Amino acid sequence: MSSLGQLAYTLAWMFAVPTLALLAAFAPVSRRRLTAFGLRRDITVTVGNGPILIGYLARVARWRALGGAAGWIAGGALALPGGCYFWGAAGYLTGALTAEVKTSVRPSPGLRRAALTVRRSRDYLSWGARWGPVLIVTALACQMAIYVRWPNAGLPDVRPARAAADLAAITVLVIVMGLSRRLITQRPRPVLAADLSAADDAIRAGSLQTISGASLALMCLAATDAMWAALLDLDAPEPFNWISTWLSIAMYVFALYSWFGVRGRVRRPRRRAAA
Incomplete structure (x- = not known):
């Protein structure tokens, strides 16, 4: 061409x-x-x-x-x-x-009251979505530990500046995701009719799904940048070479899951039966 x-x-x-x-x-x-x-x-x-x-x-x-x-x-x-x-x-x-x-979902005109139900991110997101950053950082740390122990001869492909930039991107994304989760779950929640309350929960779940999924996918891409460079410059014995390979592949898979597979759901609190 x-x-x-x-x-x-x-x-x-x-x-x-x-x-x-x-x-x-x-x-x-x-x-x-x-x-x-x-x-x-x-x-x-x-x-x-x-x-x-x-x-x-x-x-x-x-x-x-x-x-x-x-x-x-x-x-x-x-x-x-x-x-x-x-x-x-x-x-x-x-x-x-x-x-x-x-x-936000606003109440109908008239008397305005605040709902007493406290919402947290676990009410809307699965365990994997909530603990994804820990898994990503752990996989990256394992990969770097193997690389530091068995680097290839010659100049390393993973320069400190490159690893620092990837780590900085992951740190920023963790902060953004944490703050956004807090702001969305603790957004003012007035007392609403049943259908409006359900819509409010659905909107929060949808927003948390999108922001968490995109943040986790970007973290995976930043981690994969350093992990793949380390893998190509690795001279480790088995089974460490095998572990390093599958860690890099798993990070790609988790990036796809984060973007397409993370789902928000609403865990509605159960009402206590009157005595």
Whole structure:
């Protein structure tokens, strides 16, 4: 392929993906999409909560797509480390965080009271999503320990600056995920009708699912950058070489799971029976 053809292919890939994402995000929220959201969150869409859910789905989709498109184009145009994929995901996460600024379910006009139910991230996220950062850092530490013990001869491929940048990215993502979880779960929760309360829980679960999944996927990509470089420059005996290989592969798999497999759910507190 000629240089002109390669340039055309690169530009087409750089702009086609964000264009398609934006067209899909700015399309009206269909009844099918609304119903699918209700089924995933185990709530009934009613006349009262339907407009709230539609507004939420439209707003978050647009902000996430705008952020993802900006990151994707910037990563490719500026040739940033990580390329389109990492910065597209980072932009998507930034858009998801921005969409949370005005996300809340407001009570009907009249007397306003605060609900006494205390929500925590474990009410919305599975064990794997909550403890994912610990697993990622542990796998990275094991990989680096093996590499420090058995590096290949010659100059190392894993430079300190590269490892420090990956570790800094993971640290920032851990802080962002922790703060966002805290802000979403502790967002003011007024006393609402049953259908509005269910919509509020579903919105919180959906937001936590997206932010946690994107954050974990980005952590995996940052960890994999150092882990794969260490694997290619490793001269360890068995079974340590085998362990290092599977740690790197597992990190790729966990990145895909984090992006596509993390699911939010609502654990509603049970009411105590009256004595």
